[in-house]
Amino acid sequence: MNIEEFREYCIAKKGITEEFPFDEHTLVFKVMGKMFALVTLERFPSQVNLKCDPERAIALREEFDGDILPGYHMSKVHWNTIMLENLPKKLIMDLIDHSYVLVVSKFTRKLKTEFDGLE
Template sequence: MNIEEFREYCISKKGITEEFPFDEKTLVFKVMGKMFALVALERLPSQVNLKCDPERAIALREEYDGDVIPGYHMSKVHWNTVLLGNLPPKLILDLVDHSHDLVVSKFTKKLKAEFDALG
């Protein structure tokens, strides 16, 4: 999977914005203003940071040693860095969904109502 395919999948989800809050090289995807994915546009091989349940994060790092690592410049407990070119696209899409769903699950009632109203 390449960066453009990753981006297309992320922005196809409900309530998504993309921005460059840190610098012009780090693309951030947010759902209702909350980060769920970051892409280092100039890093090779291509890699992304995704939020992950702590237990699942450890299991993924063990199973995909070197291709899923603790989140670069992020909480090592809650974020993984995922190398896009080395993993099956279906797994990457599943990890995007997992990250997105984790963030949505932590919404306040008000934000969840706004999110649900989007359709």
């Protein structure tokens, strides 16, 4: 999966915004204002950070050693850094979905109501 495909897959999801809150090289995808994906645009191969269940994160890092790493500049427990060009597209899409669902599942009642009201 390349960076353009990654972006298109992310922005197709409900409640998504994209912005550069840190610098001009780090694109952040948010669902209802909560980060679920970060992309470093200046690195090649392209790296992305995705939120992940801690137990699953450890298993993924072991299985895909060198291609899935503890989150760069993020909580090493809850975030993974993924090498886009080295992993199967289906796996990356699954990891994006997993990150998105994790963030949505932690919404407050008010935010969840707003989210549910979106088309």
